[in-house]
Amino acid sequence: GAVVSQHPSRVICKSGTSVKIECRSLDFQATTMFWYRQFPKQSLMLMATSNEGSKATYEQGVEKDKFLINHASLTLSTLTVTSAHPEDSSFYICSARDDWGASSYEQYFGPGTRLTVT
Amino acid sequence: DQQVKQNSPSLSVQEGRISILNCDYTNSMFDYFLWYKKYPAEGPTFLISISSIKDKNEDGRFTVFLNKSAKHLSLHIVPSQPGDSAVYFCAASALNNDMRFGAGTRLTVKP
Numbered sequence: 089g090a091v092v093s094q095h096p097s098r099v100i101c102k103s104g105t106s107v108k109i110e111c112r113s114l115d116f117q118a119t120t121m122f123w124y125r126q127f128p129k130q131s132l133m134l135m136a137t138s139n140e141g142s143k144a145t146y147e148q149g150v151e152k153d154k155f156l157i158n159h160a161s162l163t164l165s166t167l168t169v170t171s172a173h174p175e176d177s178s179f180y181i182c183s184a185r186d187d188w189g190a191s192s193y194e195q196y197f198g199p200g201t202r203l204t205v206t
Numbered sequence: 207d208q209q210v211k212q213n214s215p216s217l218s219v220q221e222g223r224i225s226i227l228n229c230d231y232t233n234s235m236f237d238y239f240l241w242y243k244k245y246p247a248e249g250p251t252f253l254i255s256i257s258s259i260k261d262k263n264e265d266g267r268f269t270v271f272l273n274k275s276a277k278h279l280s281l282h283i284v285p286s287q288p289g290d291s292a293v294y295f296c297a298a299s300a301l302n303n304d305m306r307f308g309a310g311t312r313l314t315v316k317p
Contacts, residue, residue, distance in 0.1 A: 202248045
């Protein structure tokens with residue numbers, strides 16, 4: 089099956105610094121990538137959707153200047169949390185979809201990144 | 207705007223019995239439904255799906271039922287095993303649109 093990787097799996101950073109999380113599709117072209125955030129004991133919350141080569145579409149309430157998304161190629165999307173604060177500590181998960189593939193409904197999820205801001 | 211709802215935050219069943227997880231949705235444009243399983247500190251993994259043209263899809267111990275008129279779907283796991291203990295998310299989407307998730311149901315299967 090399709091594989092999506094995320095790097096790093098865990099990161100601890102100091103308040104005020106920026107952190108970059110990478111999401112890669114390893115064996116398929118990810119025409120669309122999604123970034124989710126999960127708070128403890130809550131559902132996955134969609135933060136933004138990105139299409140390769142274009143600007144990301146952010147969900148209501150998500151600060152686009154704080155969560156910078158770059159979908160530079162068909163296999164890579166990055167999420168940069170700028171000027172991180174402790175309340176940004178969360179589990180971030182990406183997923184990828186091949187809109188031209190045989191199963192264009194399917195989203196394949198990465199393993200997630202645990203961000204802790206101290 | 208919660209378009210997909212899982213009203214039971216947790217469910218506990220005995221090993222060998224049936225687990226039934228429920229999900230309701232409000233958006234009639236959804237035409238594809240999925241169940242994901244998630245362990246702590248891991249990304250969700252796809253479990254089973256169903257298209258709106260069907261009312262049942264079975265894969266081994268897992269069966270998903272869809273009732274379009276009631277906008278309701280359910281996941282049946284039988285027989286339940288301790289390794290099935292996880293959080294199960296119901297998700298719905300329309301073609302090439304964003305997937306919306308329910309809040310999840312934590313299933314605990316007791317030996």
